[in-house]
Amino acid sequence: MSEAVPRPSTACASSGLSGRVTVPGDKSISHRALMFGALALGETRITGLLEAADVLATAAAMRGFGAKVERHSNGEWSVNGLGTGGFLEPETALDFGNAGTGVRLTMALAGAHPFATTFLGDASLSRRPMGRILDPLREMGAEVIARSGDRLPLTIKGAAPMAPIEYRVPVPSAQVKSAVLLAGLNIAGTTTVIEPVPTRDHTEKMLKGFGADIEVNMTASGEAVIRLEGLPELEAQPIEVPSDPSSAAFLIVAGLICPDSDLVVEGVLLNERRTGLLNVLQEMGADISIENERETGGERLGDVRARTSRLKGITVPAERAPSMIDEYPILAIAAACAEGKTIMHGLEELRVKESDRLAAVAAGLAANGVVCEEGEASLVVTGGKVPGGATVTTHLDHRIAMSFLVLGLVAEKPVTVDDANMIATSFPSFENILRKLGADLIDAEAVLS
Numbered sequence: 001m002s003e004a005v006p007r008p009s010t011a012c013a014s015s016g017l018s019g020r021v022t023v024p025g026d027k028s029i030s031h032r033a034l035m036f037g038a039l040a041l042g043e044t045r046i047t048g049l050l051e052a053a054d055v056l057a058t059a060a061a062m063r064g065f066g067a068k069v070e071r072h073s074n075g076e077w078s079v080n081g082l083g084t085g086g087f088l089e090p091e092t093a094l095d096f097g098n099a100g101t102g103v104r105l106t107m108a109l110a111g112a113h114p115f116a117t118t119f120l121g122d123a124s125l126s127r128r129p130m131g132r133i134l135d136p137l138r139e140m141g142a143e144v145i146a147r148s149g150d151r152l153p154l155t156i157k158g159a160a161p162m163a164p165i166e167y168r169v170p171v172p173s174a175q176v177k178s179a180v181l182l183a184g185l186n187i188a189g190t191t192t193v194i195e196p197v198p199t200r201d202h203t204e205k206m207l208k209g210f211g212a213d214i215e216v217n218m219t220a221s222g223e224a225v226i227r228l229e230g231l232p233e234l235e236a237q238p239i240e241v242p243s244d245p246s247s248a249a250f251l252i253v254a255g256l257i258c259p260d261s262d263l264v265v266e267g268v269l270l271n272e273r274r275t276g277l278l279n280v281l282q283e284m285g286a287d288i289s290i291e292n293e294r295e296t297g298g299e300r301l302g303d304v305r306a307r308t309s310r311l312k313g314i315t316v317p318a319e320r321a322p323s324m325i326d327e328y329p330i331l332a333i334a335a336a337c338a339e340g341k342t343i344m345h346g347l348e349e350l351r352v353k354e355s356d357r358l359a360a361v362a363a364g365l366a367a368n369g370v371v372c373e374e375g376e377a378s379l380v381v382t383g384g385k386v387p388g389g390a391t392v393t394t395h396l397d398h399r400i401a402m403s404f405l406v407l408g409l410v411a412e413k414p415v416t417v418d419d420a421n422m423i424a425t426s427f428p429s430f431e432n433i434l435r436k437l438g439a440d441l442i443d444a445e446a447v448l449s
């Protein structure tokens with residue numbers, strides 16, 4: 001995907017966004033549905049799988065280990081799994097493109113098997129730190145050959161047998177927590193993960209659903225202690241993937257900041273470890289309501305209605321970060337349209353996403369005339385009128401591309417993103433859905449013709 005010819009896209013001032021739309025399936029749940037299906041015995045049927053580049057890379061990787069992964073004509077997917085410990089050595093390197101979650105969780109699955117697996121990624125993924133996954137895997141007994149700084153490309157070879165560990169997650173990261181647990185699936189004994197700051201819990205919930213012996217206890221000080229018994233027999237499960245709140249976030253913010261708008265995003269996952277942005281926006285004065293609340297597969301879902309709102313700047317404390325870690329770029333866009341300053345703390349993890357998101361957001365805002373101040377791990381955005389008129393560098397980062405297209409909808413002059421290709425890693429229908437709601441987006445071909 002990084003090899004593709006850049007595709008600039010431009011957003012112009014828009015008003016009256018309206019309609020009911022559905023966004024694609026949740027990325028975190030989609031990766032895990034394929035992985036756990038590949039580890040389970042029997043056929044796992046998945047409806048609503050996110051068909052975006054990141055998840056398709058995981059599907060290809062699971063095939064590489066020998067699982068049968070198929071897409072059916074009705075849009076459902078099936079995975080015929082191999083059973084815990086049943087993975088085979090892949091014949092070729094596994095290329096994860098831009099997908100951090102895919103590569104990190106799969107490294108852990110492969111790393112507890114006594115064969116060599118090689119992992120590749122695009123320029124963005126090859127810059128991201130992998131030591132956070134490799135350190136616990138080494139502690140369990142795996143061998144690793146990696147580029148300096150524990151970067152991709154790298155090869156992991158598990159030992160036989162490996163040792164279960166107790167691991168205190170050093171950074172708030174659902175990927176690190178999940179990786180330790182997934183390696184622990186193929187190791188006899190109890191693997192324990194201690195999470196000082198609880199993060200999204202899809203791995204724990206879904207593994208339980210597949211029949212793993214996993215227990216989560218919250219301590220009085222708010223830490224999560226997760227215990228997993230190794231070598232479980234996982235059983236295939238039907239999975240219905242709810243709509244991704246991290247994708248819905250772009251449309252919700254567009255509805256709030258564009259004049260005369262009233263839109264609904266249907267069936268959005270409302271897991272409380274993912275709803276940080278909705279809470280923050282409501283504190284900023286957003287007119288957001290949840291309609292038709294329901295439960296599917298142990299998760300709360302609802303239709304999220306967003307109407308044009310006068311937003312006010314607030315301080316977002318660091319504790320919120322895990323529940324909205326992927327939503328800061330779009331929160332910064334909402335902040336640019338709010339009255340006063342929005343102060344965001346605890347943003348250190350943004351520096352190691354698909355891009356250095358803190359720097360990319362600050363540069364994009366400043367280029368478009370929005371006053372902002374980038375700290376080590378903080379961002380202060382002063383809201384008001386948005387002059388716009390600049391081209392934003394997206395650094396192979398889908399969320400930077402989508403965020404700045406939303407900014408263009410309220411800017412005085414159009415905002416261009418240098419490359420909209422990466423949007424396809426998580427939300428391929430983003431621009432079409434935005435147009436359907438009434439947004440004025442012009443793509444490069446239209447500008448050239």
Ligand SMILES: O=C(O)C1=C[C@@H](OP(=O)(O)O)[C@@H](O)[C@H](O)C1
Pocket residue numbers: 027028029101172173174175176178200325326349
């Ligand atoms: O576990 C997951 O599915 C994810 C965890 C988060 O990453 P970190 O664990 O690095 O915070 C998030 O940014 C990513 O988009 C998805």
Ligand SMILES: C=C(OP(=O)(O)O)C(=O)O
Pocket residue numbers: 098099100101102326353354399426
């Ligand atoms: C950080 C993200 O994804 P990943 O880590 O899976 O690349 C994201 O989608 O914002």
